[in-house]
Amino acid sequence: MQEAARRSGIERRRVTIRDVGRAAGVSVATVSRALNGSESVTLETRARVQRVAKELDFVPHAGAQSLSLQRTDTIGVILPDLHGEYFSELIRGLDLGARNCRRNLLLSASHGDISEAIGALRTMRSRVDGLVVMSPFTDGDLLVDAVNGAVPLVLLSTRASAGADAAFGVDNRAGAAAVTRHLLDEGHRPIAFIGGPADNLDAQERLRGFREAHVEARVKPGPVLRGNFREESGFSAGLLLLQKRLPDAVFAANDAMALGCLQALREAGVRIPEDVALAGFDDIPLARFLDPPLTTAGVRIAEIGRQAVECCVGLGEGRATAPTQNLFAPTLVVRASSLNRRRAGPPPSPTGGTT
C-alpha cells in the first residue's frame, strides 16, 4: 500500500486486531471488547481471544488507539534545556507525576528560544493530552496562542497568562529578598548581584527582591552584573568583579552562576567566605557539595514538576485539581559560603565554624 511501508530489514508485518480476530474466529469488535474488559463478552470468548492475542504477541497500536479514542496518554513537556542540575531535578518531578498518572512524557527543549518553543508546541499539540511548558519569557501569551486551546496548558515560571489553564512558579521576589536580608544581617555590604537574562521573568523578580531588601534595610546595593543563568556567565561575572574593589558578598541569581563565580574568584586566590561571601538561588543538589557549601534559596524543584504534570492530567480529565496560579515559597538555606568570617584568622576547623 503506502509507499513508506517498505521497512528496512526483515519485513515483519504488525500483528493487528484483525489478525487476532481471524485467528480466534471472531470479529475485530469482539476482540476489542474482550481485550478492553467490556462486560458484554462471554467468558469463554474472552478467554479464547486473550489466549490468541498472547500467542500472536498482539500489542494494540497506541497511535491508532489515540486517533480513535481522542487521547494519547501522553503529556508534552517543553523546557529551556533538558540537562543541568536544575532541569534534571525538574524532570525527576515530571517523571514522578507522569508515573503517578500513568502517562508518557514527550520531552523537548526550546534552548531558550521562544520561536523554537512555539515550533515544538505546534508539533506536540496534536500528540499529547496536555502540555507543561516552562517559558521564562516575559511574553507567555505567544505560547498560549500557539496552543490555541487544543489541550490543557500548564505554564512553569511564567506570569499567569489569561489563556493558560494553570501556572506554577516560585516566589522569586520573596526568596531573593530573604537571601539578601541574610547577607545584610551577616554584615556584608556592599553586595554585588549577578542577574539572569533580561527577558527572563524569574530573573527579573529575583533582582527585584534583591533591591527591595536593600531599600528596606536602607543600604545601597552593590553593582548588578548581567548573566544568563549558566555557569560560564557566573565565571565571567566573577572576572569582572575581580577588576574592581571586591564587594563583601556576591548574590548570584541562581546556583549555576554562583558556582561559576566561585571558580573565578577561587582561581584568583580569593577565599570564600573569608574574603567574599557568596549565595545562590535554587538549591540544586550540587549546592551542598561545593566547597564551601553554598547558601541559597531552596526551591522544591521536583515537587513543582510533579504537581504541574498531575494538574495538567487533571485538567484534561475535567478536574480542576489546583488553583490556576500556584506559587511556591522558597526557604532560605544557610550554609558556609555566606557566613561572615572576616574576623577569623586561620581557617576554622572543618567541623566547627564561627558565625
Add this chain to the structure above:
Amino acid sequence: MQEAARRSGIERRRVTIRDVGRAAGVSVATVSRALNGSESVTLETRARVQRVAKELDFVPHAGAQSLSLQRTDTIGVILPDLHGEYFSELIRGLDLGARNCRRNLLLSASHGDISEAIGALRTMRSRVDGLVVMSPFTDGDLLVDAVNGAVPLVLLSTRASAGADAAFGVDNRAGAAAVTRHLLDEGHRPIAFIGGPADNLDAQERLRGFREAHVEARVKPGPVLRGNFREESGFSAGLLLLQKRLPDAVFAANDAMALGCLQALREAGVRIPEDVALAGFDDIPLARFLDPPLTTAGVRIAEIGRQAVECCVGLGEGRATAPTQNLFAPTLVVRASSLNRRRAGPPPSPTGGTT
C-alpha cells in the same frame, strides 16, 4: 460521536484538513498536496490553500499523519532514571541527536526494574520509529523479545544482543583498570572497591578491571563492598569502611558513590586524599567541583547519547550508520582526590600541592 470527544472547557473542534478544503473550495487530497509541497498543484491553488490554512490556523494532526505515513518522527528512550548528573548528561546527548535528526523524544524511566522496562517498551513500540534503551541488566534478550523487531533497537550499556540492531557502551574494564593502575602507581595499597549492582553489566566489568589491574601488578586487592550506583550506597559503604582499618584508597564504581563515600569519610574526620585517596568512574560534571576534585574515568556520556539516537534514526531509514557494537574508551582523569599526600604534614596551600 466518540464518547471521549466530550472535552472539558470550551468545546473547540480541531481544524482538520477537510475544513481547509471546504474553505478553499478544493478536495482534501489537494490540500494535502498543496501543503506538503507536491509538484502537481497549480501555483495559484497552492497559494490559496496555504492562505486558507494559515487563516484557519490549521496544524496537521501528527497522530493521524503517523498512522498514514507509518512513521512518527519520534524516538523512544528508556533509561533506568531520568535524573542525576549521569542521566542528565546522557539526556543532553540524546536531545542533541534528536534535534540533529529533527525527531521528538519520548522518554521513560524503568527505575532499574526490567519488567518495568519491558512494560514501557511495549507501550512505546507502536508510538516511535525507534528505541534507545539503556538496560544494564545481564539479560538484554528479554528486551529484544519485547520489541520483537517492530522498530530499530539500540542498546546502551548492554552486552550486544543478537537481536539488537546496535549497541553503545563504555569499555568499563579498561577504564577501571586504568584508574586502579593509577592508584597503585601512586603507592596506595590496599585499595577498597565499592561495586555496583550485581546484575549490572557495567558494574561487573568495572570490578573485573579492578581485579585484573591488581593481578597484573601482583598486588592483593582490598575489600570489595557492594553498592547500587547511588550516592547513599556510597555513603553506607564509607561507614562500613570506617569500622575497620582504613584502606589507602577507595575506588568507587561510579562518581555518585564516590561522592557518598567522600561524605561519610569526611564526617568522620578522615582527610581526602591525605588519609584515604578516592576515585570514581564516569566524570560527571560535578566531579571537578568536589572538594577535593575527584579522580575518575572520563566517559563522554553525552556523546554516546547523541550517537545512539542518530544511529537509531539511521537504522530506521535503512542506513547502517554505525557498526553494531560501539565501545567508547574512557580516559583517566587525575585530580587531587587520588594523589598520595601522606608525606605532607599540614594541608598544602589551595593552589599548590605536592605529588
Add this chain to the structure above:
DNA sequence: TTGTAAGCGTTATCAG
C-alpha cells in the same frame, strides 16, 4: 452476545 460499519485525520492511488 456478536458482527457490521462508521468514524478518528491523514496520505496515496487511481481515474478523470
Add this chain to the structure above:
DNA sequence: CTGATAACGCTTACAA
C-alpha cells in the same frame, strides 16, 4: 492538475 476513495489500526454505536 484535481477529486474520490481506500488505506493506516483501533473503538463504538447500531443492528442482528
